[in-house]
Amino acid sequence: MSFINYSSREISCKIVYYGPGLCGKTTNLQHIYKKISPDSKGKMISLATETERTLFFDFLPLALGSVKGFKVRFHLYTVPGQIFYDASRKLILRGVDGVIFVADSQVERMEANLESVDNLVKNLKEHDFNLEDLPYVIQYNKRDLGNVVPLKEMEEALNPRKVPYFEAVAPKGEGVFETLKDVAKMVIMELKKKS
Amino acid sequence: MLNPGLVLYEEDSKLIDKELQKLNQLSRSKVSFLVDKDGQLISCVGETNGIDTTSLASLTAGNIAATGGMAKLLGEKEFSILFHEGEKDNIHISLVGQRAILVVIFDERSSLGLIRLRVKRSVSALTEVFDRVTKKMDKINSEEDGDSPLTEITEDDIENLFS
Ligand SMILES: Nc1nc2c(ncn2[C@@H]2O[C@H](COP(=O)(O)OP(=O)(O)OP(=O)(O)O)[C@@H](O)[C@H]2O)c(=O)[nH]1
Ligand SMILES: [Mg+2]
Numbered sequence: 137m138s139f140i141n142y143s144s145r146e147i148s149c150k151i152v153y154y155g156p157g158l159c160g161k162t163t164n165l166q167h168i169y170k171k172i173s174p175d176s177k178g179k180m181i182s183l184a185t186e187t188e189r190t191l192f193f194d195f196l197p198l199a200l201g202s203v204k205g206f207k208v209r210f211h212l213y214t215v216p217g218q219i220f221y222d223a224s225r226k227l228i229l230r231g232v233d234g235v236i237f238v239a240d241s242q243v244e245r246m247e248a249n250l251e252s253v254d255n256l257v258k259n260l261k262e263h264d265f266n267l268e269d270l271p272y273v274i275q276y277n278k279r280d281l282g283n284v285v286p287l288k289e290m291e292e293a294l295n296p297r298k299v300p301y302f303e304a305v306a307p308k309g310e311g312v313f314e315t316l317k318d319v320a321k322m323v324i325m326e327l328k329k330k331s
Numbered sequence: 332m333l334n335p336g337l338v339l340y341e342e343d344s345k346l347i348d349k350e351l352q353k354l355n356q357l358s359r360s361k362v363s364f365l366v367d368k369d370g371q372l373i374s375c376v377g378e379t380n381g382i383d384t385t386s387l388a389s390l391t392a393g394n395i396a397a398t399g400g401m402a403k404l405l406g407e408k409e410f411s412i413l414f415h416e417g418e419k420d421n422i423h424i425s426l427v428g429q430r431a432i433l434v435v436i437f438d439e440r441s442s443l444g445l446i447r448l449r450v451k452r453s454v455s456a457l458t459e460v461f462d463r464v465t466k467k468m469d470k471i472n473s474e475e476d477g478d479s480p481l482t483e484i485t486e487d488d489i490e491n492l493f494s
Binding site for chain 2: 142147197
């Protein structure tokens, strides 16, 4: 969960990228890492397999600047999307403040997207969270590919709550910061509501 | 939401720093730090130059979470102490109550026995501090407090952080 430290005057929040295997979660973080200036970011840590699939998590700490005298930090995490890493996914959700669901727009991945949303809901429940209560946005990634599901259909299948959504091509950076910014705003506004 | 974020005020923060400093000195360690179970660094003392404490904090929390998962599978409540031995440096990790993790990095200037002894004492001191912090947070949550830095933050402020 968020951490407000009055002594060092810092606010930290945890944002998790969730979604099926190969949907582009790690690619989102890599793009953010590439674009953020060195003094605003820490090291990006990827606990990955030899074939660059996420094994436990990716971690990227951002310290973008101060607001009202408080340094605001966002700690970005990705989960491993492959189905058999469910135990790890559960652990990463501990203390989450906001979730970005990255959906793979390819027709043949729709089933995997739906399974992953169900899995997200289930794993949040284990931490006594409801997805409905959490800052949550959806990113429709891989829009550059030929076999993508029309946006309207994706919305109907994956976004019954009508949360904010973004189309993206993560390797090119399209939609990446838009998605992050939106959930970051929601997270801080939610904190504000609670304080 | 059931799990409110951690809020740390100056006085408690100072107590934590002081306890860590004492621990670091008496145990002859290189670095001692305290991490929230969610992976955020709470305090850090010692020879921190050249050490990426933010990454260490996140990996420590991951490590504790993973061994906690293993414990559950075995029907254990948790493993409250972890120890990693390296060629030069060693890491000793222990739980502080429900919320925090104490990490001590030491080399041949100290010994596992000394670390164990000093860590045990600090854990009970830090647990007391955390109990107080938790009580304070409960009180604030039920009281509606006005001096949070967040009350004046706007969406535009966050937007500007990214530009
Ligand atoms: N064409 C295209 N390829 C993409 C896009 N986003 C990601 N990829 C590619 O998809 C592959 C998998 O991306 P990752 O970011 O590693 O996927 P992941 O979601 O982290 O996968 P796991 O770690 O297994 O959960 C990589 O080869 C990326 O380059 C996209 O928008 N368009
Ligand atoms: Mg990945």
